[in-house]
Amino acid sequence: MEEVPFIFPSDEHTAWSIMIVLYPYITGLVAGAFVVSALYHVFHKEELKPVARLALVTSFCFAAFATVPLLLHLHHPERCFQVMITPSTTSAIAGFGFIYNAYMLILVVEIWLVFRPTIAYRAKSHDGIVGMIYWCLALGCTNISERAKAVDDWMIKALSVIGIPVACVLHGYVGFLFGAVKANPWWSTALMPIIFLMSAIVSGIAALILLYLFISKRRGVAADPKCVASMARYLWLFLVMAVTLEGMEILHMAYEAGSEWEVLHELITVHLFTSYIVIQVLIGSLIPLLLLPVAFLPKIATKPKLLYTVSGIASVLILIQVFAMRWNVVMGGQMFSKSFRGFTEIDLHWYTRESPYVAAVVMVLPLIALWVASKLLPLWQESEA
Amino acid sequence: MKFIWETLHLWILLTLIIAGGVGFVFVQQQLVPETYGDLQGRYGPYRAAALDELKLQPEGSIRFIADNVCHECHESVHEERAEAKHITVSCVHCHGHATEHVQLAKAAVGNENAVIPVAHIWDDESDGNATMAAAFAKHDLLTTEHKTVCLSCHERVVGMPEDFQSIITVVGHVDNHLEEQGADEPLAFNTCFECHSGHDTAP
Incomplete structure (x- = not known):
């Protein structure tokens, strides 16, 4: 008897919109940018010094807006504090x-300690309201003696060490939310937190490369080729891990060929063909994997234009890849019915607060915050005062 | 002493963090409802008292009409359903949300001249190609004998309990069942009602 397509009534509508795609995307950028700053502060990768501050502040700016997509998705956003006021011990959210x-x-304490010498200096050197603002930011304490700086440096290192696992947990938990949905075979895998984490680090490094190249051009200052080459190498390394894990997960499901594979196979090859096969795998993964090894060439630092072009293109493609990955996970998991016998259409909610237009605005907000932060604090070491 | 002076900013920061933490715990304690988990935690964080608060909400905010509200006027239906299998199916499932209807009915109590609009009769003939979901969204109260409504529960789907009275369909048609039972008008929208009624479904 021929199989008749059927979707359960509860599977007819895709309840999770592009906002739920954006949420793991933004938290991924947060975790990834923090890892770059930790590579400098904890692992003493001196070549990353030019972007260490930018990485921290970028991480903070994106973290400040990480909850916005969720609030836009909620029908009662005013109830958001309930998860803190009456938290359930068995609730992942x-x-x-x-x-x-x-x-x-x-993050806030680490940023404060990193910028404290500048804040204290400006609190003393500026009068009026500006001086008062910096005095408040310095918590009324403008002591920047060598001993105080040494203690601050130790604290920064300690916070970076603590921050790495916390950043990993923050993003790993996002993957856990999907991985723990046992009714959905597209999500339910213990690998999900690791896959999310790896792609988070990849997206964070790619975003930093782009921001560094863009801001350097705007400032009229040449980007440090050693720094860009180092970030490109780390980007390639984490991309290899991310793509391998993503590929292994699919390969594992295909090889097992369980009852769910029939619907997942059609999901990947038909319904997600463009966003998965074309964008995520071919354009977003394969091309950067082939481009980025340029950063391993022995004398690449002497050819900055080639390095910047290759790193920039690869970073753009990787940011698209990670967004496509989030899209395919969130939307793909909603596109097939739990009957495993039918597919539904994605509703983009074009004229609601969850529309792609609003999503674009949400993505711009952290960049505006970064611009404001760059006016308040020196993101570059040479402009300390 | 010198160490404390050199690290004074960190002590100030620590004090602020502790004060913030204490402040959060204080505010959190104030905001947790006294009735939170009021069934001795038997149902975890469930707050049974929330139902009483919902009852106090203004009339216009009613979103769901319980069966006992319908039965206050429609006593015969209550009796008809009392022993029937459909006693577990709420009135709203087949007749719409009926919020306006209940409000008008309540307002009409003691007023002999009050007029309560009759229910909309829904089927494909009267509503063109309107789907069931659209009809239920459009009409406050409706009556129907359309097989689509019956099949919304009784169409055989994956995972359905074996003992549930379900019908295997081929793209929304119930040919096999109708043929077996010898239906007179198998293509009619209300063919189910040849043998069954809505409230008492026997046989």
Whole structure:
């Protein structure tokens, strides 16, 4: 008897919109940017010094807007604090409130300590309201003696060490939310947190390369080729891990060929063909994997134009790849019915607060925050005062 | 002493963090409802008292009409359904949300001249090609004998309990079942009602 397509009534509509795609995308950029700053502060990768501050502040700016997509998705956003006020110990989303706040606290304190010499200096050298603002930011304490700086440096290192696992938990938990949905074979895998984490680091490094190249051009200052080459190498390394894990997951499901594979096979090859096969795999993964080894060439630092072009193109493609990956996970998981016998259409909610237009605005907000932060604090080491 | 002076900014920061933490715990304690988990935590964080608060909400905000509200006027239906299998199916499932209807009915109590609009009769003939979902969204109260409504529960789907009275369909048609039972008008929208009624479904 011929199989008749059927979708359960509850599977007819895709309830999770592009906002739920954006949420893991933004938290991924947060975690990835933090890892770059930690490579400098903890692992003493001196070549990353030019972007260490930018990485921290970028991480903070994106973290500050990480919850916006969720609030836009909620029909009662005013109830958001309930997860903190009456948290359920068995709720994964309740854990988010605490993990997110712990991460934000570490990030804010670390940024404050990194920029404290500048803040204290400006508190003393500026009068009026500006001086008062910096005095408040310095918490009324403008002591920047060598001993105080040494203690601050130790604290920064300690916070970076603590921050790495917290950033990993923050993003790993996002993957856990999907991986723990046992009714959905497209999501339910213990690999999901690791896959999300790897792609998060990849997207964070790619975003930093682009930001560094763009801001350097705007400032009329040449980007440090050693720094860009180092980031490109790390980008390639983490991309290899991310793509391998993503590929292994699919390969594993295909080889097992369980009852769910029939619907997943059609999902990948028909319904997600463009966003998965073409954009995520061919354009977003394969091309950067072939381009980025240029950064391993022995004398690449002497050919900055080639390096910047290749790194820039690869970074753009990787940012698209990671967005496509989030899209394919979130939307793909909603496109097939739990009957495993039918597919539904994606509703983009074009004229609602969850539309792609609003999503574009949400993505621009952290960049505006970064611009404002660059006016308040020196993101570049040479402009300390 | 010198160490404390050199690290004074960190002590100030620590004080602020502790004060913030204490402040959060204080505010959190104030905001947790006294009735939170009021069934001795038997149902975890479930707050049974929330139902009483919902009852106090203004009339216009009613979103769901319970069966006992319908039965206050429609006593015969209550009796008809009392022993029937459809006692577990709520009135709203087949007749729409009926919020306006209930409000008008309540307002009409004691007023002999009050007029309560009759229910919309829904089927494909009267509503063109309107789907069931659209009809239920459009009409406050409706009556129907359309097989689409019956099949919304009784069409055989994957995972359905074996003992549930379900019908295997081929793209929305129930030919096999109708043939077996010898239906007179198998293509009619209300063919189910040749043998069954809505409230008492026997046989």
